[in-house]
Amino acid sequence: MNIGSICENGDILSVIRIVNILITIIKIIIPIILMVTLMIDYTRAVYKNDSEALVRTNKTASGKVLAAMLIFFIPTFVNVIADISSYDTKGITACIANATPEKIEAAYVSFAQKIVDIAKEEVTEPTYLQATQEVSKLKESEDKSRLQKELEEIKKALEEKKKKQQEEWESHQKIERGWMFPAGSTTTTTIGGKLFATDAPAGTRLTAFFGGNDSVHQGLGGGHGAIDIGLGRGTYVIATRSGTVVSPTASDRIDYPDSYIKPDENGKYNCAGLKANYVKIDHGDGTMSGYAHFLANTITVRAGDHVDQGQVIGQVGSSGCSTGPHLHFEVYVNGTRVDPLDYVSVTNPRP
Secondary structure (H helix, E strand, O other): OOHHHHHOOHHHHHHHHHHHHHHHHHHHHHHHHHHHHHHHHHHHHHHHOOHHHHHHHHHHHHHHHHHHHHHHHHHHHHHHHHHHOOOOOHHHHHHHHHOOHHHHHHHHHHHHHHHHHHHHHHOOHHHHHHHHHHHHOOOOOHHHHHHHHHHHHHHHHHHHHHHHHHHHHHHHHOOOOOOOOOOOOOEEEEEOOEEEEEOOOOOOEEEEOOOOOOOOOOOOOOOOOOEEEEOOOOOEEEOOOOEEEEEOOOOOOOOOOEOOOOOOOOOOOOOOOOOOOEEEEEOOOOEEEEEEOEOOOOOOOOOOOEEOOOOEEEEEEOEOOOOOOEEEEEEEEOOEEEOHHHOOOOOOOOO
16 A cells, blocks of 8 residues: 555544644643743742752753753654655655545545445445445535435445346246256257257357367367367256266366367367366166366266256366367267267257
8 A cells, every 4th residue: 555545545544633633732731741840840949949959950941941842843853854854755744734634534535435436336245335334434424425325326236236146047947857058949859768858049059070080189089979069158058868977976076177278380289188077977778978078166966966857067168178168968878979969959960
């Protein structure tokens, strides 16, 4: 905190004002006490006609007078020394000059206005509460009334924001069984009498196909064992069928960060050491589904959990070998990965 900001802080200016008052009292009271005691000593010596006491009083008189003058003129001496020194004391003297009741209140108003402006911009509970606290420090005035009205507007905006967030949350909770994503129309395909279902928002496209050997998936031996569905970061992913989670296990990490890998100078991608946040579900009839590249710390299930069709299991991210947010989706039949497009439908399935 610099001197300028200190001089604009009402709490600090209030302390400086108290210190100033104490200094003023000291510089007046102590010289008076010294002069009164000196006069008493002289009066006693003269009244008793005590020559020795008069001599002692004369010896201490000059010291008491000098001390009284020094104490009384200390602020002036300090200012003179400050003026002739090389140290920049403008900020300090400004703090002292600003420590008046009017300027202290103005500092409180200025600071409260800054916090209120921040609360207007951010519209969050902590900033609103801080702004309310700062405005409450102000004396009754036009400025306080004006800031209180601004706080009322911020409170309304905060309530609207909370209402909107609640509506969005409730909409996520209303995901219908069979959906994979929170928007669009459901499409289904069956296998062995059991339902696989996906749902992708309008405009969703596949960014990689099963068995593909594009520049990212080269060297996988047999090609890409899934389809990649391009989706926005944070999109909710749900289980395509009910079943038992077999991964992640208790020992698996599920907090790998988004990687956004880039090609080297030869146009090749190096995925060595990169691991994706991954969920696999066993549906109990020889089929399993796998989901990868979840956003860190969004996976909501663990190995052994039972999940219902349509249950949220995480959010789309870009962890592992990934060039951007998407869902890597696998289907297993009797332990072998097969083309998911033979069992599910998605928007724009093939080029």
